[in-house]
Amino acid sequence: MPDTLLFILVVVPFIAALGLYALRNDSLRMVLVLATAVLLTGSSLALFSHETAAFSTTLLGLNPQPLIVLLDFVVLFIILAVGLSAKHRLIIYLAGAQIVLLAVFKLVSPAEATGQAMFLVDPLAKLMVFVVSVVGSVIVIHALPYMKNHEEHLHLTTSRQPQFFAVMVLFLGAMNGLVLTNDLGNFYFFFEVTTLCSFLLIRHDLTDEAKANSLRALWINSLGGLALLIGLLWISLDLGTVNIQQILAMTPEAAFLLLPIGLLCFAGLTKAAQLPFQSWLLGAMVAPTPTSALLHSATMVKAGVYLFLRFSPAYSGTFFSTTVALVGAFTFLAAAGLAISQSNGKKILAYSTVSNLGLIIACAGVGTPAAIAAGMFLIMFHAVTKALLFLCVGTIEQRIASRDIEDMRGLYAVMPVTALIAVLGALTMILPPFGMLLGKWMAIEASAHNILLVVILALGSAVTVLYWARWAGLFMTYPFKGRIYAESQPAMTRLPLFGLIAAAVLLSFYAPAIYNSLIYPTISTLPLAMVDAVPGTSWGILVMERGSFPVIPLFLVAALGLIAAIYFYKVAGKVKPTGPYLSGAQSPDNENEYIGPLRQSILPATSNYYLEKIFGESTINRWVNTTAMVLILLMLGGGL
Amino acid sequence: MTSAQVFLALIAGLFLAPLAVGVLTGVDRRVTARLQSRIGPPILQPFYDIAKLMGKEPMLANHWLAFCSMLYLAGAVTSVVLFFLQADLLLIFFVQAVGSVFLVIGAMTVPSPYSQIGAHRELLQIIAYEPLLILVIVGIFLATGSFKIEAVYAMEQPLLFKLPLLFLVLGIALTIKLRKSPFDISASHHAHQEIVRGVYTEYSGPYLAIVEIAHWFEIVLILCLLSLFWSTSIVGLVLLLGITYFVEILVDNTTSRMTWRWMLGTAWITGITFSLINLLWLYYG
Amino acid sequence: MNFISNFIQSSRIKSPWVMHFDCGSCNGCDIETLAVLTPVYDVERFGIINIGNPKHADVLLVTGTVNHRNKKVLKNLYDQMPKPRAVIAIGACGLTGGVMREAPNVVGGVDKVIPVDVYVPGCPAKPEAIIDGVVKALELFAAKS
């Protein structure tokens, strides 16, 4: 049974992708996408009912290994071909080097290693599969109406949707493979597939900007791929195995192996778009919004942080680990600062992604059970909320034709449902009792013994509040003009939004249960060097050695507060409306305007503080990138 | 905690503490008046103000303002109650942030330039004091080994001796939270009318009363945090609170309002330097 | 409930927040009004606070002549004050238009635009008279609500 599930999760998307690419019919495509989404969601949930187990078996009686080797080379040659046709030297070199090294690896790698324990279904993998399959499916469904509008807007003669959806679905399969595999060689294969998929998705619109940005994404991720491949080769030569579990079991003794682990982590940093590699993820926002949603929440960048969490036992308790924490924390702060200076909604989301992934990496670096638990919480909640916010911005963008947050001022008056969902989504990022904050709380408590780290986290946490609260408030800035009616949307646009916001709230509510069933089994079995007491739960209260977070009681209090507030809002509906205070100069016809020079009515315009002099890209980019580079060098040096 | 204790804690947190702060604000105004050679209002003046506001006609420029004022109150009350129930300090801090965020969102719902500017300045105040509060809490953790308040009460020596610099840092945060000069950037605590009271501009009548009450709860919380620094004896605690508050009033009356740039710079640079030094003492001491 | 409404009632007179609006004064009355708000007279003794925002104000002090340009502003400010509220017209100009009443652009006293509760005469009105006017207004205030 589990191997059927694995087959559905990993292989079916590949087959569906082929089908989607071949199909030219809109409704058939819709059916196929929906069917794949349902299958993926169903099997990822079904996976929870299975115990932790490793599978050396072949998939449905076939040994896929030769096929994987073949596809591995195919992917690399495609990348090489892209490099050649774009005359991009860097990509050519990186792809060429990888082809050579991969050939070497296949020649010298221990033959028996590839066959055994190919897949591993453990709680961490289950969590990741859940994030990839469920959140990913929701995004793909939301993309159906979105891409239709998108192409109508672009006036395309031949639809490019077949390719788009094929790559989207393929991406999900590759991610599932990446988190389930227990073979570092296959891990590398899936890693490269995600690189290629992201390249294809970013360049989908074929504008000059899209092409340039996709090439940037390709070379940065190929750099990561190369680092991963070198690390892989090194490890397999030294330890004679590519079985991830065996590697993890061995490394604490083999401290000299930190450098190859460091190379793996370097690959993770590029994939997770950590400073100074953030530029590819920021460039990726030229793509249609579903792509961004997928890259930022369920796939791609999560592969990077997954790598950190998966390998955390290999480096926990070392100097290297401390530097990993610093690299992550620094990105957390710097990206949050950069987000302040942005008014482009997608860019704010992108920096926020970079920032939150930094926090997750910092958790992996701290490496205590509580910190790893925080990291797992953050992965899950971040995926759900970030997917939601991207879908919101995409929906809004199609309506108001802008992604600038200043243009979203008072959006509540135009599309109240979407605006409220977006506000709630933004608040789940920063406020208790929601999951993101739970994760942040655990992260700060777990790292409180490391002074430098906790100072950076404290600053980053405050800065994060600024850019989210500002955005949430801005949606609601509207002049009072009588009743506002809910906007109409296609069901496939609205349901994903409702589903994701419900998931964000409900998963936060069930955080203690999720902790018990998924996170506790992971962190209590990880062979971490830094062991402190493993947190537990009682009565919906998460209890750590250092403190406690009453999730469910807080939810009850929050519900009470909310009921009171809603009652207040209802009562206020009868209150006499008045205009804003405009020094008494408001015009008699419209209380929201004032009489200016020449007796003209003027609508007062306000704009956010963006603090560009302090946090602007041009001001601090150079500094933060240099610092990040130094920290990464320090990290790799720590591996020596 | 037994259920009787929980009950007492709830009473203290929900009623006694805010009433005490109401009186304290009255005393504050009285002392300020004396410092300016005036007589000043009655001690109970803050209660008269609130009662009067409660009795005024409700008027709103955006109905979500009412919603946000209530959640501001809810956040502030919850954080105080959690303190009296001796919950986790960092958690209490995050819960009070809920209130501050809703105050800002409420002010932002109205497209009036005054309340918009006030809201943004309030956000800047939040990013100025939040890291400082987190660091104070981390300092308490390093001194006691736990984020729980009961660990502080288990100490034999007042925390002040271990965390003198962090106490000063808390003082900066306190000044910002009390809306006192030189940090009354987004709105002043009372009697000042610059930019028609910033973040409070659009809250009026009963809603302003709610916001004021919520602000009392916030002051309660921050004074409670202060009180942790002398948790070993009641006399020491009262003295510490009294002296600190008097110094706050003195600072308020002898300094003038500064710009937000200056505030952010001072709060972050002094605050973080002091915290780092103090934390390092603890770590290696 | 009775106790609470009584407390609110009595608090009204103890906490009048005033807003001062200069309609078209020669600044004579303004100076006197501001003098009232200085520490010398210490009106905070009575809970009086000078506030800049009609949404927070209980009492509107108006000085100067109302003309066609500023009457809208006066009306707007008055409309944004939540009830119960009181208006005090200060100085000969505020009462009737004063020395400017014959000017072509002048409407007249404040009561041509909004209802006035207390008239404080003088050119300029003395600070003591203004304080007296506020106290009178408070008495009316208590009766009104």
Ligand code: SF4
């Ligand atoms: S009443 Fe006299 S002092 Fe007052 S504004 Fe009129 S002219 Fe000036």
